[in-house]
Amino acid sequence: MSQVSHALPTRPSVSLAPTQAVTLRINGQDHLLQIAPWTTLLDALREYLDLTGTKKGCDHGQCGACTVLINGKRINSCLSLAVMQQGEEITTIEGLGTEEQLHPLQQAFIDHDAFQCGYCTPGQICSAVGLISEGRARTEDEVRELMSGNLCRCGAYTNILNAVMEVVRNELKTGS
């Protein structure tokens, strides 16, 4: 040891952030990613997979723009770490309907002109899909309360409510 006392000074180690392999199942397809553990599900979707339908509004769970479905339940992808969603069925707006055959909620949003800039719309629609499968909202007041996790900066609430109510009513007629 004493022979090398004039070795190079130690430098602070500059290394890339440690990443790990994560498999996410999104819209029925497996995707293998190499990401750092602090990558949120929202950033994984947008920055690594080009699934930019899901939007980033506040990044703090306060606006609902990032809403996606995990095993059919709506959540805020900005507060979820991607590493924690391995093995789950993730559905984003890209997984709802096709261009030829829109999801009933997508069609209702068009029919009711339920957006202006459209930024909140993917989150609104994913949230409404979750709302309908929960089966707890039948009246307008119930839909308002249970859609309150989705803000619309343009204030298109009236038409959003009408669009969601149309699908809720159809579900009540045909379902249960």
Add this chain to the structure above:
Amino acid sequence: MNSFTYFPAAAVDLAVREKVAHSNAAYIGGGTNLVDLMKENVARPTHLIGLKHLPLAAIENTTDGGLRLGALATNADTAWHPEVERRYPLLSQAILAGASPQLRNMATDGGNLMQRTRCYYFYDLATPCNKREPGTGCSAIGGYNRIHAILGASEQCIATHPSDMCVALAALATTVRVSGPNGERTIRFEDFHRLPGDQPERDNTLADGELITSLDLPPKGFATNYSYLKLRDRTSYAFALVSVAAALELDGNTITDARLALGGVAHKPWRDTAAEALLIGQPATADTFRRAAAKVVAGAQGHAHNAFKIELAKRAIVRAFKQATEMTPATDSNAFLNSNP
């Protein structure tokens, strides 16, 4: 966010062992509070222990006739569980008054107890805060303090505990079951959260490494006469300024048992057993409720922007008990908002 590693725990003892082995580790449930605080650099754990694969998501009957809520059950699954809705509707109502459907789908029952204050200075690294950095001072005292405590605060900290669910759990006399390096123990709900005193950095009485495994509800659920009233700046998706969990057991018009806990007013969910005692044996009238309300706020202290909470709390207590008596529980105070067309 700082750099960290992630360890998905497969069993309770492994999670505890992992926590004890790392000096700066944190458990993560739904992540709705912790990830937010990490993005703000208020929380900077270097190792996260994922709890989601622990077998603690069940809600099941206990042998004593109560109900056990697994620590990993989500807030949404708890609020809409048929046994919770039927036997503990006060708890369902309180959970559904909080956060948003998306957040309730992520948030776990254990994490809900552990969520930290929403004091704006606690979140703002540029300002002193004894809770975030002990010894630096409290920016809320003498600062803007509209959302702060009127009961049980200290010279060190006037923050409030923000949970709705915990207010109902306090009123229902829940037991918190925990697992730690020294085995299992139970904590009475009123002993779980603490007042700030001169250690505002400590929100609760959990020891190092301890993990909440379940919340055990006693058999008595006050399922007939109850109300969770939540007053806030907007009627949905906002934290409480003042909230009240009120529950009664009635024999005719005479109160035979009573529970009363408040949210938004103190460093912990504020159950007042002395006020409860004033109700028992009395007729269920506004006068009775007013006497109990006066007792609750007797020692209250307001600051520049939150003194309104003292009168608000009094009136909210009376209204919540009136709703409980009349079996018209309502989260919002506005009759118009509660009516369905």
